[in-house]
Amino acid sequence: MGFDQYHEPAQELPAETRTFARLCASLTEEAEAIGWYEQRLAVEPDRQARAIMRDAQGEEFKHFAMDLEFLLRRTPLWREIAQGILFQEGDIVEHGEEAEEEAVEEAAAEGAPVVGSVSLGIGSLKGAQR
């Protein structure tokens, strides 16, 4: 039985970090499985077998997405960078650079007004009023 997801001694890690590491490992496994199914589908000639593998790959898509959402919820900076990249049209690298710059700036400011940010960060006020 391996504990490869831990890079540091597990007994020294807080419970939250161990959970985080487990989900990171799970995310990796789901991504690997998606890649494996993609390869199998590319070479499998039997139509029914392909249908089954396509269905199985769909499960891995779901698992990957759930793992990722869990990790993003636990990591606001990661989430913010991801929000600038995921489901956006246009140049992925450009979005990545912009999202990282803005999110890191904001984190560095630790709640202070964000110099150079693209919005005032007002968003929804539902539930904020008296």
Place this chain on the structure above:
Amino acid sequence: MSHLLRGLAPISDAGWEVIDEEARQRLAPALAARKLVDFAGPHGWQRSATNLGRTDGLAGSPAEGVEAKQRRVLSLVELRAPFDVSRAELRDADRGALDVDLAALDQAAHRIAVAENVAVFQGFEQAGITGLVRASPHDSIALGEDCERYPRHVAKAVDVLLGAGIEGPYGLALSPDAHTRVLETSEHGGYPLLDHLRKILGGPLVWAPGVEGGAVASLRGGDFLFDSGQDLSIGYDSHDADAVQLYVEESFSFRVATPEAAVALTP
């Protein structure tokens, strides 16, 4: 650099902090619509339209035996309120002045908050936005000036919503005049009218500049949808030796999914 071109403005980091904070403080109390409706996004400046999930049939088709439909979308509207900031005042802000004159920013923030409120409550026909007040199929209720009768009017609105199967909690948006009257009034026995109204609604009462009369709306979610492209932001336009020309800007669409979920209150 984003389209706001903030990096080109002759404004220090400290100056931007002062401007942004002032804008937040002025905008938040006046943005009544955001206190009652669902907010999605912000999706960014490049978002152009909201998916309505609907199609229009097309008379023609590129080829025989093929049907064609066109997706219907709601285009986002851009609102921009320009204002000037004195460069002398900005230099004072850099020196640590706490009483920087940002009156023009305050006015611009109020103008754009009013515009947003009007679009959401009354509507903005040119932009294809039907406000929740206009969309309501229920008879409107006249508020009048006797605000001791407001609990009765609000309770009637809540009854109408319940009768239509619309669950609470409910929120009440009131024009500034009506809101002031509520704050100033205690009922018999000294019980604040504000608290009484909140108890009837199970939700908040919000100050809604730009709104005529008001509205009672369900807060259960899924009924009123504000789709934000670029959320409220300060951008740079130009400058001269004396002043910097800036603007407050946003893009959004608004649609009503359940017209029955609001009751209009007329002045």
